[in-house]
Amino acid sequence: MKEQVTDISKVLQDMTTEMRLMRETIGLQYAEIAKLNRNIESLNRQIRKKDEENARLKERLSKYEKPKKNSGNSSTPPSKESMKDEIVRRTKTLRKPSGKKPGGQEGHDGHKLSCSSMPNEIVYDAPKYCTNCGESLADAERVLDYVTQVISIPELKPVVKEIRHYVMICKSCGERIRTAPRRKSNDVIYDASVKSLVVYLSVVQFLPYGRIASFLREVFGVAPSEGSLVNWVREAKRNAQPAIEKIKEYVMSSSVVGFDESGCYCNKRLDWAWIAQTVYYTLLFRADGRSSKVLTDKLGDSLERMTAVTDRHSAYFALHFLNHQVCLAHLLRELQYMSELNTKQNWSGKITDLFREAIHERNTNPSTVIPKTSWTERLDSLLKINVSSLGKKFETVKKGLIKCRDYIFNFLEDPLIPSDNNGSERGIRKLKIKLKNSCTFRSDLGADAFLELHSIVETAKKHNQTPFNAIQALFGA
Template sequence: MHELPDILTLTSDQMVDLIRQLLARVAELEARLSKNSHNSSKPPSSDGLAKKKTQSLRRPSGKKVGGQMGHSGQTLERTNAPDGVVPAPLPDRCECGASLPSADARIAERRQVFDVPVAHYHVIEHRALQLRCPCGREHISDFPSGVTEAVQYGPNVRALAVHLTQGQLLPYGRAAQLIADLYHLEVSPATLLAWVQEASKLLQPAVACIAEALVQAPVAHADESGLRVTGMLYWLHTVANDTYTWYGVHARRGMEAIAAQGILPKRIAVLVHDCWKPYWQLDCVHALCNAHLLRELTFLLETTDQEWNQRMIDLLLTANDTCKEARQRGEQELTPEQIGQIMTGYQAILRSGEAVNPEAAKKTGQRGRTKQTTAFNLLRRLRDHADEVLRFATDLSVPFTNNLGERAIRMPKVKQKISGCFRTVDGANNFAIIRSYLDTLHKQGYNLLDALRQTFQGNPPQPASG
């Protein structure tokens, strides 16, 4: 708490200065209370009971809600090869007393019911055969590769368990219960944990290839978020693009973790991020997430009513629309005139904002930096990193936001919400490895259950390159 001086001992100038400090403090606290998920980087879950209807930063398209004209719908289609046919029986005789032979009946109408079968596990017994040759030599046949125990589980149930716990994020106990309910097969949570450890080991080479692909990718996204491990705060780091996703867990958040993970320090191409300070130490081409900037501008617009905030929001969104239209036309870049117009408007808005948010002067005898307003700090960032903010306009291969990086973080956060935390560091690392593989293959159109099945058969599908 701030200790207030004895008011009776203050001079008039000191009293004015104190009032100004208190007013600034009140304004800061009120602004902090007004922050929510649509005008800051706070998650929607932090809005609490007072949360409002979600406000999107995107502009209305003007189109009607629902499917658009020309959109190909999807519905359940009749199959020409049903697995079974159940004819509805006719009566043996007509009301007039005449016989109605079923062999003469024709199909009046067909209706089909799609459903899943009631499943039950099945057991395959492998038998090694033994035979003695007349010459006296004994011959014993070999078991198939992978059949190594007297009693063991097969690759299908192993794949299902890993997919349920690491892909669909079910806790081990609930996953074991679901397998028992579906297939009448009792599997302990400890067995599921062992399968996850086995899958993690088998998938490490594939995930190393994912990491190397992201080093070479022309555009990548980076983000990080806190993760509870062994009751302590660890950090989940991600690097992603539209083809690959990589996760890593580390006890640190900054450059120590980034250097240890060894992906971002090797990159020289574009890296999209949220302007977090350690990223600027990387020797690559930087691009900033405009979704973060739009939320900050929205916050200032709601708390200051300064018109330059709305002008900057409009400029960034209009520039993004221009880029989208250019990509749809197959163009590789905007024209110099279009880029010049965006740059000129950007700089004009900055000057307008700086005129009403001057830098606070340093007081006589003051040590350290002078505290600046939120608006001034944002304006300075927008000016210092103008090239990075507008990278999406000068290079059409660069997205407007860091959505791919942030989206990669969401599912691990769901995992943490469901399970609370990871009990061991190994468990967190196993999750990061398997999730890297599954998210990458999902982006590349693989069937994840089938991929895990092949993994437990010793032949995991490798992510496509390029």
């Protein structure tokens, strides 16, 4: 039989109590769940922070696991290399071994000093006594055995030349006549030979003024002040202005010009030194930046008639050159780093072999016009390969090659275009040596003087003239 409910109020009361207890239980469970959710969110935030920190640490550690960038596999200058990398650079070369033994090869013409036909002094070397019996050899027969010549530097001491200036009095009119106006400065002066040597030591040997003054004092016994040295360099700069203008004209009229730029510390700031050079002329100048506007202001519309040989600095590609050739030496160093970064892949090695083969083809046929179409097609086939699995660095290199593909093999079609920009880099490298010795230029005039005189020196070398003779010509010596 079914149970009969006799007291409805009691049943409702019991149900109300149970519902209240259930609400309390649900409330406690909800609070616990909210607390757990907050703890979970906090843990998730901590995990995300740990993941981010782990990624940063992995990135920092990656530079110790990946090959270092140096001047052999990147555009890192030698001055910023570590000691270990410098040792490797000085003892290792990127050139492939030829299989030949080191040293002079068979059939190579030897070289030695030749005897002078007119020696300044002759010394007779003959024994005076017989080592066998002790007899005097004063009256003995003398037979020439052999001849040697010894080269020595003459005694270095200044030659003081006194010039006595006379005034001639004309008998007819009584006028007092001089050969030249009387000097108003010191009666003792230095001539062009001393000035030329100072400029040579400063511009060609990159010595600071203090070391030049010390050298002159200790070796020659002359002691000009450092202020005099500065004045002589400035005098050479003034005398060089017509030649600098002529060099600029020749560079502007040239069909193939190599460009490069480098930092130049001057008067407590960072300026930029630029070089524009051809086979026969070199022009260096200073600017406050490295934008394309610098070349536009300096060389004007002549840029539109030039084939520029440069690295891949963006400023060069913003200019309207007639044609362009990117430096393959830069690309080969970058590809060398890719090969060191991942030794299991051969993509970078194939492109390296292609570039080296093209350079060898030009070197083998220096005056032949070689169509670049087939070479560009071979490069395109390599650039179509998917390198995303090799990492972002490989994708970056690939994009860079695609961007400049039209400017890689132009040197094959024009024998006048070099495959690299090494000439410009060598020309501007001397500035870095000067800064390494002197740390900085203390004035704008000093920096401009070095760059302009260095232009004279480099141009003279390209015309088979010695730098010292070129500097002497500036002083009329």
